[in-house]
Amino acid sequence: MLAQLNVLATPSAAEFSSSSILLFTGNRNRYVIGNFGEGLQRTLIQHKFRFKDTLKVAAVAGNVSISNVGGLPGLGITLSELSKQKQVVLLGHLPSLRAMIRTWRHFVLRSATVQFSFADTYADDMLAIRTVMLDNSASYTVQFADMRGRFLPQRAEALGVTDRKLYKILAAGQDLQLENGQTIKADDVNEPAKPGPRLFFLELSSDCLVSKALDVHWAAPSHPGAQCLSDAQRDNVVILSLGKAVDLRSDALAQLIHMFEGCKLFVSHTHLCKDYFSATSAAAALQKCAEVAPRLFSAPQLHLSDGDDDDYDAAAWFRDRYRHIAVLEAGMEMAILPQLNASKTTAWADDETVLDVTQSPCETDALRDPAGGIDDVQTVTLGTGSSFPSKYRNVSGTLVRTSAHHAVLFDCGEATCIQLARYYGSRAPAVIASIRVIFISHLHADHHLGIVRMIEQWTKAAPADRKLYIVGPKRVASVIEEWSAIDPLDLERVRFLDMYNQVRSDSTDTNAVKRQRTAAEKHEEYMEEDLVPVETGTKFSSDMESVVNELYGDEDSRIIEICTVKAIHPAMAYSMKVVLRIGEMGTFSVGYSGDTRPNEKFVNICTGIDLLVHEATHGDDLHEDAYEKMHSTQSESLLVGAAMGAKRIVLTHISQRYPKAGHGNKGHILASDLKKRLPETLKGSRYEWLLEIDDDKRVPEAIVAYDGMCVRYGDIKDVGATLEDIATMFEQD
Incomplete structure (x- = not known):
């Protein structure tokens, strides 16, 4: 029998609020206990978790909040799509978990998500897990099966x-x-069987919970034949996952530590654990990009301080008094069976270097605030991948900054807030506070799973008199409102605006799984919709008209015009044009495609657009895949830009099969060059208009984006060669 424990996460300033562990057993089963916050998928990938292996149990520790379950929806979707796994046992505070999962009914999924079955306990032939509730906060005991005696x-x-x-x-x-x-x-x-060791995972966010833990009979057996705690004390592992509010010098904590005397003790606490990068491959890649192109990229930032002197005096006191207790560190590995053996392993792959985080973010040219002119408008690509996170590309998120105090965000995939924190360091709250409008293009999870945490962080950072406008499908508002009932959000300053003035009566047209149709039928259906301008005077319901009037009347929003068109994609998908005020008199227009096939109606509303941000999910060799999944190829996206006369193009939403691809063109390509790359099957189809674009039209300056890129509008025409240097660097690595 084999069992191993990997530490996935410990408390950090920017990412996880508490600890998380992964248990491996010899039968290839996996069990995650602890924090399921945003970014967990990338953390699992970093720890070489293979989604084809079976995740048996997701044991959510602590209270149910966005900070500790924000990554669970995405994990469930990815497990279903990549591993074809059908069911995971979910442990924790079950009423809140059930309410959280009910919010998922508003999502539109490419395939059915994995089913979570709710339970208080779990047992198989390798181990048994028991939930211990302290108020509404879950802790866990794990009893490993008895070990067979030696054969004689x-x-x-x-x-x-x-x-x-x-x-x-x-x-x-x-x-x-x-x-x-x-x-x-x-x-x-055989010699008599030996009792298996036990693991205790105590999630204690406050001094009150530490005191309550003293009253628990932790030695209660949770596996047939299990022994009492004292029978094999030295083989037991205890993890004390302490919240930031826990006093490290309290008498109650001292008593709790004494209760487990003789066990192998580990502790995590914000002021004991160092900040770190959970997605270390992505951080290392960003570091390399910053070295090659400091005007486009900044080295990822660690938060080197998150407390006052008294906090760190308490941490120093704790370390000195409890020298036998090890501080939990991300990347730590422990062999639970056949014998306990804890070791710290580096979280960096052999071909990656430890980051130099001594440079101040203010000294990095890429992060300089926009000065206010049109050439200085910044496009910050927070997530450039599609479908699900990978080592090098997070899911969708594009920030357009017009000044230090104004920005709009297009889509908000999981871990968008983490991306901002890593890029901007201590300045991240100010950047988040500068966001005035968030546009959610559609209901596929990779485009909106970060919205709840973004609202949470925005309301903490923004001035009390500022409003945040969220424009998107109405179901997004439903998700947010229902989440707020579980983990309260300050929604008094948040305004919701539905992108459409009406919803089609046949709602099944937004989910291809519910009604089987041919690809051609689906494309025809999505192209029947008319464009819908979002402007004063549109016939919304009275509350929607009020929000529209408020949005255009809010000087801080700097929104002059929003116009949307139905995208050729499922999941209530939209493309949009947004016109922003720059300085006193200037304007800047952005066309954002979201996920879509090339759309002539989108071209019509974006004629002469300053910046086109368009999806380019597939390479030109995968046109059939792009057609079937209702995405665009790179050449198709560039032709869309040429057709609308866009001045600059940023291509994003890149398939995860291209983790390190990136380049640009300087506007020397003609439409005729790109049309040669299109398949003959476009003739006679709804997309024949691409073939009818004037051959002599020049394709605008364009770049294929990387995560963490901050490019000024005036620089787009000049950075193509730099991005090709970065691509070459990655190929050589």
Whole structure:
């Protein structure tokens, strides 16, 4: 029997609020206990978690809040799509978890998400997990199965077993029947079984919960045949995951530590654990990009301080008093069976270097605030991947900054707030506070799972008199409002605006899973919609008209015009044009495609657009995939920009099959060059208009984006060669 524990996460200033561990057992089963915050998928990938392996249990520790379950929806979707796993046992505060999962009914999924079954306990032949509730906060005990005693071959021989090939049957604990009919009992030829060790995971966010933990009978058996705590004390592992509010010098904590005396003790606390990068491959890639192109990229930032002197005096006191207690660190590995052996392993891959985080973010040219002119408008690509996070590309998120105090965000995939924190360091709250409008293009999870945490962080950072406008499908508002009932959000300053003035009566047209149609039928259906301008005077319901008037009347929003068109994509998908005020008199227009096939109606509303941010999910060699999944190829996206006369293009939403691809063009390509790359099947189809674009039209300056890129509008025409240098660097690595 084998069992290993990997520490996935510890408290950090920018990412996880508490600890999380991954248990491996010899039967290839996996069990995650602790924090399921945003970014967990990338953390699992970093720890070489293979989604084809079975995740048996998701044990959510602590209270249910966006900070500790924000990554669970995305994990469930990814498990379903990549591993074809159908069910995971979910442990924790079950009423809140059920309410959280009910919010998922508003999502539109490419395939059915994994099913979570709710339970207080779980047991298989390797281990048993028991939930221990302290108020509404979940902690856990894990009892590993008894270990078989050592096989004694001399006893087997004495009982008449002469064929040594049969020893392995008895050694495995199975009885054996000889040819003469005699039955040899496995217990007669093996030493007595040894009780398996136990793991205690205590999630204690406050001094009150520390006190309540003293009243729990932690030694209660949770596995058939389990022994009492004192029977194998030295083999037991105790993890004290302490919240920031816990006093490290309290008497109650001292008593709790004494209760587990003799066990192998580990502790995590904000002021004991160092900040770190959970997605270390992505951080290392960003570091390399910053070295090659400091005007486009900044080295990722660690938060080196998150407390006052008294906090760190308490941490120093704790370390000195409890020298036998190890501080939990991300990347730590422990062999639970066959014997306890804890070791710290580096979280960096062999080909990656530890980051130099001494440079101040203010000294990095890429992060300089916009000065206010049109050439200085910044496009910050927070997530450039599609479908699900990977090591190098997070899911969708694009920030357009017109000044230090004004920005709009297009889509808000999982971990968008983490991306901002890593890029801007201590300045991240100010950047978040500068966001005035968030546009959610559609209801696929990779475009909106970060919205709840973004609202939470925005309301903490923004001035009390500022409003945040969220424009998107109405179901997004439903998700947010229902989440607020579980983990309260300050929604008094948040305004919701539905992108459409009406919802089609046949709602099944937004989910291809519910009604099977041919690809051609689906494309025809999505192209039937008319464009819908979002402007004063549109016939919304009275509350929507009020929000529209408020948005355009809010000088801080700097929104002059919003116009949307139905995208050629499922999940209530939209493309949009947004016109922003720059300085006193200037304007800046952005066209954002969201996910879509090339759309002539989108071209019509974006004629002469300053900046086109368009999806380019597939390479030109995967046109059939792009057509079937209702995405665009790179050449199609560039032709869309040429057709609308866009001045600059940023291509994003890149398939995860291209983790390190990036380049640009300087506007020397003609439409005729790109049309040669289009398949003959476009003739006679709804997309024939692409072939009819004037051959002599020049394709605008364009770049294929990387995560963490901050490019000024005036620089887009000049950075293509730099991005190709970065691509070459990655190829050489």
